[in-house]
C-alpha cells in the first residue's frame with residue numbers, strides 16, 4: 353500500500369485526487385490537508401500530492417524534501433529559478449520530486465506533438481483558455497508548451513517568427529515565452545483548453561486539447577504517485593517519460 357497525503361485537499365483538484373487515491377488499487381489516503389491545517393499530518397505519507405497555489409507550493413515542497421517524502425506536484429508557477437531551488441534542496445534531502453504542468457494524457461501528447469511539429473512551420477503561437485478562477489496566466493501547460501517549441505526550433509536552427517507589428521496595445525500580442533507568443537483567455541464555462549496554431553506556406557495546422565472535467569487528470573496523477581519513488585532522477589519534469597514518450 354502506498355500511503356498518500358494530499359495538499360490542497362478541499363480544492364477543485366485536491367478533492368478529485370482524494371477520490372482517485374481512495375479508488376486506486378494499492379493506495380491509501382493517509383492525510384488530507386488544506387490551508388490552516390498544518391503539515392504535520394503529512395508525516396504519515398510516503399508520497400504527497402500538491403495541488404495548492406503558486407504562492408505556497410515552494411514552502412510545501414521544501415517541507416516534503418526536508419522530511420524525505422516523495423512529492424508529486426501539479427501546482428503551477430514553476431520557472432527556471434524555482435526549479436533550481438528545488439534541485440538545491442534535493443542535494444541535501446532524500447525523496448524524489450515530480451512536477452508536471454499537466455497530468456492529462458492528451459495534453460502531454462499535445463505538448464509532444466507541438467514540439468515535434470514546431471520546426472516545420474514559419475509561425476507558431478499558443479492560445480490557452482481556462483475557467484476564470486485560475487490564479488496564474490499563462491497556464492503552466494502553455495508555458496511548458498512554449499518552452500518545448502522554443503527549444504525544438506533552436507535545436508533545428510529555425511528562423512525567428514515573422515511579425516511586422518510595429519504598434520500594438522499592451523498585451524495584444526500575448527506574453528513572450530522564450531520568443532513564443534502565448535495568449536490566455538479566461539472564460540466562464542471553460543475548464544482547461546489549449547490550441548497550438550502552426551502556420552506555413554498556404555497551410556495552418558492546429559493542435560487542440562480540451563479537458564472537459566478534472567477527472568481527466570487522474571490517470572496521470574495516479575501513475576505519478578505509483579512511479580515517483582522509483583524514478584531515475586531526483587527531479588522529474590512532466591509525466592512524458594513515465595508514458596514512454
Ligand SMILES: NC(=O)C1=CN([C@@H]2O[C@H](COP(=O)(O)OP(=O)(O)OC[C@H]3O[C@@H](n4cnc5c(N)ncnc54)[C@H](O)[C@@H]3O)[C@@H](O)[C@H]2O)C=CC1
Nearest residue numbers: 360362363364365386387403404408426427428453454455
Ligand atoms: N498539473 C495539472 O494537471 C493541473 C494543475 N492544476 C493546478 O493546480 C493548482 C490548484 O488548482 P485548483 O485545484 O483548481 O485550485 P483550488 O483553488 O480549487 O484549490 C487549491 C486548494 O489549495 C488550498 N491551499 C491554499 N494554500 C494552502 C496551503 N498553504 N496548504 C494547504 N492547502 C492550501 C486552498 O484552500 C484550496 O482548497 C493550480 O496551480 C492549477 O493551475 C490544476 C489542474 C490540473
Ligand SMILES: O=C(O)C1=N[C@H](C(=O)O)C[C@H](O)C1
Nearest residue numbers: 428453454486491492493544
Ligand atoms: O488551473 C487549472 O485549471 C489548470 N492548470 C494547469 C495549467 O496551468 O496548465 C493544468 C490545466 O491546464 C488546468
